Amino acid sequence: MADLKITALHKYYGGVHAVRGINLEIPAGEFTVLVGQSGCGKSTLLRTIAGLEELDKGSIEIGGEVVHHLPPRDRDIAMVFQNYALYPYMKVFDNIAFGLRSRKTPKAEIGPKVDRAAGMLGIHHLLDRYPRQLSGGQLQRVAIGRAIVRNARLYLFDEPLSNLDAQLRDEMRGEIKRLHQELGKTMIYVTHDQIEAMTMADRIVLMRDGVIEQAGAPLDLFERPATKYVAGFLGSPSMNFVEARLVAHGGGLGTLLDDGTALPLPPSRSEKLSGRIDQSVILGLRPEHMNRAHPGESRSGLAHYAATIELLQPTGSRTYATFKLGGTDVVAELQPHDVTQINQKIELSIDMNRAVLVDPSTEKVL
Amino acid sequence: MRAAFADRNFKYLLIGPAIFVLLLIGVFPLVYLLIVSFQGITMTEVSTEFVGGRNYAQLFDDVRMWEALLHTVIFTAIALPIELLLGLAMAQLFLEKLPGRQIFIALLVLPVVVSPIVSGATWSLLFDHRFGPINQVIGWITGNDTAILWTIKPNLVYPAIIAAEIWQWTPFMFLLLLAALANVDKSQLEAASIDGAGWWRTFFRIVLPAIWPVMAIAILIRGLDLFRLFDIIWALTRGGPGTMTETISMFTYVKGFQQFETSYTAAVAFLVIILLSAVVMLALKRVELAR
Numbered sequence: 001m002a003d004l005k006i007t008a009l010h011k012y013y014g015g016v017h018a019v020r021g022i023n024l025e026i027p028a029g030e031f032t033v034l035v036g037q038s039g040c041g042k043s044t045l046l047r048t049i050a051g052l053e054e055l056d057k058g059s060i061e062i063g064g065e066v067v068h069h070l071p072p073r074d075r076d077i078a079m080v081f082q083n084y085a086l087y088p089y090m091k092v093f094d095n096i097a098f099g100l101r102s103r104k105t106p107k108a109e110i111g112p113k114v115d116r117a118a119g120m121l122g123i124h125h126l127l128d129r130y131p132r133q134l135s136g137g138q139l140q141r142v143a144i145g146r147a148i149v150r151n152a153r154l155y156l157f158d159e160p161l162s163n164l165d166a167q168l169r170d171e172m173r174g175e176i177k178r179l180h181q182e183l184g185k186t187m188i189y190v191t192h193d194q195i196e197a198m199t200m201a202d203r204i205v206l207m208r209d210g211v212i213e214q215a216g217a218p219l220d221l222f223e224r225p226a227t228k229y230v231a232g233f234l235g236s237p238s239m240n241f242v243e244a245r246l247v248a249h250g251g252g253l254g255t256l257l258d259d260g261t262a263l264p265l266p267p268s269r270s271e272k273l274s275g276r277i278d279q280s281v282i283l284g285l286r287p288e289h290m291n292r293a294h295p296g297e298s299r300s301g302l303a304h305y306a307a308t309i310e311l312l313q314p315t316g317s318r319t320y321a322t323f324k325l326g327g328t329d330v331v332a333e334l335q336p337h338d339v340t341q342i343n344q345k346i347e348l349s350i351d352m353n354r355a356v357l358v359d360p361s362t363e364k365v366l
Numbered sequence: 367m368r369a370a371f372a373d374r375n376f377k378y379l380l381i382g383p384a385i386f387v388l389l390l391i392g393v394f395p396l397v398y399l400l401i402v403s404f405q406g407i408t409m410t411e412v413s414t415e416f417v418g419g420r421n422y423a424q425l426f427d428d429v430r431m432w433e434a435l436l437h438t439v440i441f442t443a444i445a446l447p448i449e450l451l452l453g454l455a456m457a458q459l460f461l462e463k464l465p466g467r468q469i470f471i472a473l474l475v476l477p478v479v480v481s482p483i484v485s486g487a488t489w490s491l492l493f494d495h496r497f498g499p500i501n502q503v504i505g506w507i508t509g510n511d512t513a514i515l516w517t518i519k520p521n522l523v524y525p526a527i528i529a530a531e532i533w534q535w536t537p538f539m540f541l542l543l544l545a546a547l548a549n550v551d552k553s554q555l556e557a558a559s560i561d562g563a564g565w566w567r568t569f570f571r572i573v574l575p576a577i578w579p580v581m582a583i584a585i586l587i588r589g590l591d592l593f594r595l596f597d598i599i600w601a602l603t604r605g606g607p608g609t610m611t612e613t614i615s616m617f618t619y620v621k622g623f624q625q626f627e628t629s630y631t632a633a634v635a636f637l638v639i640i641l642l643s644a645v646v647m648l649a650l651k652r653v654e655l656a657r
Contacts, residue, residue, distance in 0.1 A: 052556050073562040085553035089575035098571070099561035146561070 003028040009058035020210035035197035036207035078147035117149040157189040257326025266301030284356030290332035293349040301353040403633040409626030421633035434617035442592040453539025486601025489530040546580035
């Protein structure tokens, strides 16, 4: 049974139609990530679920009960805010206990509950401090503690990690995922960071301009994006898009780029696309699907291309190499020592099995 | 050596003028006041001989002075909480986005702009027992001709004065508290609403601690203002009937500038300074503790 059910939800901010007809069902115990660029309506959707914003049309059900007319306190939810929103005049213990006390939890239960939450987050030693005495990472732990101390039906996270530095963010990502596994609660997590979405989610709901662009398991979205937007949004560095034309090529199909380069498509894909010969397409190639060609390798669907490297960005484990493909700048993810200097010529093999072809008029993936 | 000496002491030269001005306008009058309070100066004689503690001894037997002090405390104790609560309620009301909010706030704040002596005079017209609109309106409601002696009847003068005082100075509280309330972190309020806190709990546990520093200062400013309450009462009752509404600052004024007992007035003034300093110091300490 769905723990959260959203039906045809609309939300306006003045003249701005921020959320435009969202339908969403979230099963109990699932970790769902709402992801999208800033302004796509993901935070608004979350705040509407929480009851911090009123919806204009549609309905929200939590655990089978229609709740969108109820104030936040009666929706059985807990929430972690982006800027922590801790109560500055209370000690950490009281911050975590505030919700329990507000809900008239018996005194004898409060201490053990706070202890348990603090233990899960490793913040026992902070209970006696004030928020102003804590670092950003500690504040975020307390904010999470304040949410998980209560036995809520739904846990909402509004970009909780965006104020933390990169290292801490990696750490907290794992922490939150571990908490979800331990608690087994339904959680909805909003972020603009596709890495957070990919690593944490059971299911990603990718939003754009107030509607759901695509929803599904992270790898499904990554490997089978429905639109160009989804393909470009997930993955880092993001997918390369090159304008091309579908042509007949050596018995099958191929893509012909503006500079005359022809990249053959594997036979398995040719059949579906045969009706589109001579139409323009957008060829989407992920950086990790372009590798240095090894002599003698001959898997079906590998296209070879001699690239002149224009820019190198070594990260240590991988090196991002920029070169021109069909007149467009394209990034390939190579092994660290595949290329050593710019202007170097290198033979690349492009895995056309994994290439994404997009219809330029609808931006849908073919 | 000489150059080094000049270098080292140049800073004193720089702050010298400021210190001098401070001493001149701050410390000198205070010291001089203290000296005068031990003399026997009246404006009707030329004698400036020292009389020891005579003025202070006289102070403690002066029933009118103690009553004036009591009246001042009563005005403060009644008007201050009302102004605070009323100002807070209004600020809470105007926190919401309303059409014409700016205009309403500007209109509400007008009384603060009026000089207290003018507002006193205006209220004295309003309270006038024959021509005043207040009696007129009461007359319309009750259907009888009304001639209530607002500024004369002993049981009505306090309400009348306090009403005028509240009318004039509540907007001041309102303005400061509005600014303070507007600065309360919204996400904390949202967190509290999700945490299940009702309005009262949210107000006392989250809003009040957040606005307390500003509120404490507002209370202090208004408290001190009320302690030297003068103009409104002067315009309404001149301290009457009898000396029933005379405050300590009115008493000081009457003693010093109508009865010309200069040294005795200095003693009164010094007593007030001591009392007020003690109150302010205590108050500041409380504010700091609360932080």
